[in-house]
Amino acid sequence: MSQLKHTPGPWKWEGYNLFPVEPNPAYEPERYTVHTIIAAEYIGWGFLFSDHKQTCAESDANQLLIAACPDLLDAAIAAEATLTRGRWIEGSTDPEAIALFKLRAAIAKATGT
Template identity: 65%
Template sequence: MEAKFTPGPWQWDGYKLRPTDPDPNNNAVHTIVDAEYIGWGFLCSDPKKTLAESNANLLLIQAAPDLVDAATAAEAVLAKGGWLESSTDPEAIALFKLRAALAKACGDQS
């Protein structure tokens, strides 16, 4: 499965998410997200909670390339078990959840 997204690591610069070391020879995108606003809370929401949740979302987005890398490594280890998709073993369940998440992240959903 080949990643189609901009390689990490990524970092926030204000409300712009960019590759840490953009290189036009290796990728076409120099700004991943340019967000004027980072999250809209409900009218009745506590502004501090809204900001905290929005900041947590920013960190999750920034970690996406690292999470894909870790999931790919874990998938490779679990794949050595030769698990069948019908298996109810925790390792098999984890393997197929990883594969589904990686397919979603890499744009390979069927």
């Protein structure tokens, strides 16, 4: 798999802005926010002292990730159903059990349940 180009997650909404949950202070100033379609449309590209080319590339990668979310959720639901048949026990250290519980957490986060 190639290197991920989107803003590292997880992300959180604060008001009308999307931010990384744990911004990395080693990053440039633009790393404290997630470049989104909304930011590009209403604010413009990038922030003061940011690298315009990098900001545009990151925004494009974020848009691809956001657009793929419905497909990713469908895949996660299908994988969760398949792994559920294995009857994995909570707290198990089997890789399949760990994947199952990560899938359940991600599905719950995506669906608000």
